[in-house]
Amino acid sequence: MNRHFPGDTAALLGRSLRHILRSPDTIITTAVMPIMFLLLFVYVLGGAIETGSGSYVNYLLPGILLITIASGISYTAYRLFLDLQGGIFERFQSMPIARSAVLWAHVLTSLFANLISLVIVVLVALAMGFRSGAGVLAWLEVAGILVLFTLTLTWVAVIPGLTAKSVDGASAFSYPLIFLPFISSAFVPTESMPGPVRAFAEHQPVTSIVNAIRDLFTGQPVGAGIWVAVGWCAGALVVAYLFAGVSYRRRIS
Amino acid sequence: MLPVMSIPSATEQVPGPAIHVRGLEKSYKELRVLRGVDLDVARGSIFALLGSNGAGKTTVVRILSTLLKADAGTARVNGFDVATRAADVRESISLTGQFAAVDEILSGRENLVLIARLRHLGNPAAIADELLGRFSLTEAGARRVATYSGGMRRRLDIAMSLIGNPPVIFLDEPTTGLDPEARLEVWQAIRELVAGGTTVLLTTQHLDEAEQLADRIAILHEGRIIVNGTLDELKRLLPPAKVEYIEKQPTLQDVFLTLVGARTDREQR
Numbered sequence: 001m002n003r004h005f006p007g008d009t010a011a012l013l014g015r016s017l018r019h020i021l022r023s024p025d026t027i028i029t030t031a032v033m034p035i036m037f038l039l040l041f042v043y044v045l046g047g048a049i050e051t052g053s054g055s056y057v058n059y060l061l062p063g064i065l066l067i068t069i070a071s072g073i074s075y076t077a078y079r080l081f082l083d084l085q086g087g088i089f090e091r092f093q094s095m096p097i098a099r100s101a102v103l104w105a106h107v108l109t110s111l112f113a114n115l116i117s118l119v120i121v122v123l124v125a126l127a128m129g130f131r132s133g134a135g136v137l138a139w140l141e142v143a144g145i146l147v148l149f150t151l152t153l154t155w156v157a158v159i160p161g162l163t164a165k166s167v168d169g170a171s172a173f174s175y176p177l178i179f180l181p182f183i184s185s186a187f188v189p190t191e192s193m194p195g196p197v198r199a200f201a202e203h204q205p206v207t208s209i210v211n212a213i214r215d216l217f218t219g220q221p222v223g224a225g226i227w228v229a230v231g232w233c234a235g236a237l238v239v240a241y242l243f244a245g246v247s248y249r250r251r252i253s
Numbered sequence: 254m255l256p257v258m259s260i261p262s263a264t265e266q267v268p269g270p271a272i273h274v275r276g277l278e279k280s281y282k283e284l285r286v287l288r289g290v291d292l293d294v295a296r297g298s299i300f301a302l303l304g305s306n307g308a309g310k311t312t313v314v315r316i317l318s319t320l321l322k323a324d325a326g327t328a329r330v331n332g333f334d335v336a337t338r339a340a341d342v343r344e345s346i347s348l349t350g351q352f353a354a355v356d357e358i359l360s361g362r363e364n365l366v367l368i369a370r371l372r373h374l375g376n377p378a379a380i381a382d383e384l385l386g387r388f389s390l391t392e393a394g395a396r397r398v399a400t401y402s403g404g405m406r407r408r409l410d411i412a413m414s415l416i417g418n419p420p421v422i423f424l425d426e427p428t429t430g431l432d433p434e435a436r437l438e439v440w441q442a443i444r445e446l447v448a449g450g451t452t453v454l455l456t457t458q459h460l461d462e463a464e465q466l467a468d469r470i471a472i473l474h475e476g477r478i479i480v481n482g483t484l485d486e487l488k489r490l491l492p493p494a495k496v497e498y499i500e501k502q503p504t505l506q507d508v509f510l511t512l513v514g515a516r517t518d519r520e521q522r
Contacts, residue, residue, distance in 0.1 A: 004373060011370040019358050022397075087354030091413070094318040094348040096340060097371050253322060 002098035009098070012105030019079065020113050027113050030072040031120040033178075034064045038121070041187060042128060049188055054218070057130045061122070062213035063186020066206060067178055068121050069114050069150050073157040074174035076110040080161030081170035084251070093252055103158060103248060110154040111147065118146060132217040141226075142216050148233045149209060153177060155240035162247040186210045205232035269332055271296045271421050271452035272317065276326035278476075279312050286312050288476030289326070294469075296420075299443065299453045301467035303460065303509060308473045310456035311351065314425045317454070318348040331420055346421045347414035351429060353406040354413075355398050361385065361409050362394040365416065372417040384412040388442065404435025411442050415451075422446065424455045428462060440465060460506045470505070474513050 002008075020026065038060065041049075046056035083089045083102075092102055122130075134142070157174070164170035181187070183197065184206035190198050201207055212229040215222045272294035279287040286309040294300040304310045315321040317330055319339040328335045331345035348354075356364050362381050369377035385394040388408045398406060407427065414422055424443065428436040436459075443466055447453055457463055463470050464484060471481040480487060484505060491503045491511060 007373065008371055011367055015356060015359065015363075015367055018363070022358055086357075087350040087352045088356055090320055090350055091348060091354035091368075092371070093320055094343060094346065095368075095371055096343040096373075252320075 002100075004096075005098040005101055005104075008101035009104045009108070012092075012101055013108050016079070016105050016109035017112060020109060026075050027116050027120075030075065030113070030117040031068065031124075033071050034068040034117075034121050035124050037067060038064050038125060038128065050192075051189055055129060055131075057125055057128050058132070058217065059214070060187065061125045061130055062210045062217065063181045063184065063206070064121060064125070065118055065146060065213070066149065066181050066186065066209060068117050069146065069153055070174055070177040070180070072114040072117050073110055073150070073153045073177075074171040075113065076106055076154050077157040077161035077164070077170045077173065078167065079109070080106050080158060081164055081167060084162070099252065100248075103244070106161075107151070107154050107158065110157070111150055114150045114154075115147075133219045134217050135219075138216040138219065141222075142213050145209060145213060145216075145226075145229060145233070148230065148237070152233045152237040152240060155237060155244050158244040159240065159247050162244070162251050180204065181206045181210070184210060205229070205236070208232060269329075270294055271298075271331060272300070272454060273329040274313075274317070274326070275328075277313065277316065277323050277328055278325040279309070279316065279321070279323050285476055287316075287323075287326075290473070290476070290478055292471055292478055292481060294452055294454055296452050297447060297450050298468040299447050299455060299466050301463035301470045302454065302456045302473055303458070303463055303470060304456070304473035305513065306458070309476055310473055311425055313473070314348070314423045314454070314456060317342075318346055318423055319343055320348075345419055346423060347416075347419045348423045349410050349414045349425065349427060351426045353403075353410040355406055355409050357399040358397060360395050360397055361390050361401070361405075364398060364409060364413060368413045368416045374417055380416060384415065388412045402435070403431050404438055407431060407435065407439050408442060411439065411446075415446065419451075421452045421454070424453060426456055426458065428457070428459060436462070460504070460509055464505045472509060472512055479512055 041060055042057045049056060051059045160170050160173045183201050184204060186206060190201045193201055208225055209229040212222050212226040270293045274290055274292045277287050277290040290313060302310050316323045317328055317335060319335055319342050330342045333341040335342050362385060365381035365384055366377045369380045374380060385391045390409060393405060428439050443453060469483055470487055471478045487508050488503055491508055
């Protein structure tokens with residue numbers, strides 16, 4: 001590792017964080033859609049959805065948190081794309097800095113912005129009656145899963161950010177990611193779905209992540225499910241990180 | 254070799270020309286942009302690279318600033334080969350691209366502090382304040398760059414390039430899109446730079462800019478340097494001035510258009 005990496009990343013992180021704090025609308029926009037889903041499903045559709053036990057907002061929140069992250073990371077791709085469009089990226093590349101610091105600053109900024117959005121969504125859910133018996137440890141585990149999920153999707157977002165030809169292209173990739181929780185256990189139990197859909201829903205990563213978070217919130221033993229969730233995230237993280245690295249080297253050489 | 258920690262300043266120089274280029278070639282797919290470019294830039298001088306749109310000026314600058322790899326040929330900047338010693342080249346240069354490479358959301362001062370930190374210099378705040386003063390930006394220093402005029406942005410851009418006193422500075426069309434007054438401000442900034450011993454390689458389409466600033470001028474046309482000399486040498490390439498009632502020396506513009514051909518007529522609007 002380049003010995004300037006920590007200092008350069010910190011300097012560039014300071015820059016990106018200023019961007020976010022000076023246009024907090026991106027954080028609010030990120031939180032608005034998941035909150036709308038929360039309101040829509042809890043107060044309009046939720047009455048007709050049979051989840052077994054407990055309040056629907058308790059059932060729904062884990063999936064909504066993942067949707068929050070999936071919509072938040074499109075801003076990471078967008079910000080990276082804007083840097084590449086302007087001259088500032090080439091200025092950085094022509095300077096004696098650690099090359100990977102440019103990407104890591106964006107990734108850490110994404111983590112920061114998404115965590116704020118998640119806190120806002122959780123606060124809204126609490127106002128809507130969300131309650132959890134989870135202890136400090138369980139909350140930390142939930143936070144850990146969400147951080148891992150954010151890092152994974154952020155590295156996915158870096159790829160279109162580096163390769164997109166237009167602003168729309170840079171953020172359009174997130175739509176399927178936002179849609180994925182709908183075909184999972186996030187909104188309704190998978191048992192209610194027809195065969196092939198159910199098979200997909202039960203074997204895609206969102207379901208295992210949602211179930212793990214839900215178990216942690218309700219104080220259930222999480223069992224092996226959490227390792228499936230972590231495994232999905234870690235595997236996707238490694239793949240996305242490698243592809244992002246390839247895209248980056250292609251871009252700067 | 255220079256110690257890794259230090260940023261070579263204009264005073265601790267590797268001997269030889271500041272920029273040395275031989276047989277540089279670059280193609281984009283079928284398009285052969287550079288077909289064997291040779292040039293040398295003496296230390297402490299301003300060298301202007303002229304050419305029409307698409308002549309390859311920016312490609313030369315991008316190769317010299319390590320942003321692009323050449324297909325063939327050698328290029329050394331401050332004595333370091335751009336292909337094998339890219340990190341040393343980056344310590345030695347600053348690039349000011351065609352579009353002001355400033356952060357619009359940060360203030361002018363924050364932009365300068367950021368670059369000083371990325372150049373690993375001590376006391377970035379003092380460096381920023383000194384440059385704000387030197388470029389008449391002290392009052393605007395706390396404002397976001399988004400509120401700056403084109404000339405202020407360019408001045409900030411050039412101020413950012415000076416941080417760490419890199420011995421070689423590339424200015425790619427530094428006055429494109431500026432009004433005449435702002436151009437004069439930028440010219441003044443460039444003259445002061447060279448007075449301090451910095452080497453400047455400047456690309457431009459504005460021939461008067463080269464006439465005003467450059468010690469040597471080269472014309473890049475169809476991928477090669479077709480002439481390279483001082484302004485006087487270039488002027489002597491044309492037949493002696495016609496003697497009518499008043500002797501009228503050919504301007505650099507006449508020289509350029511004759512050498513490059515008629516195609517450039519409309520470029521000069």
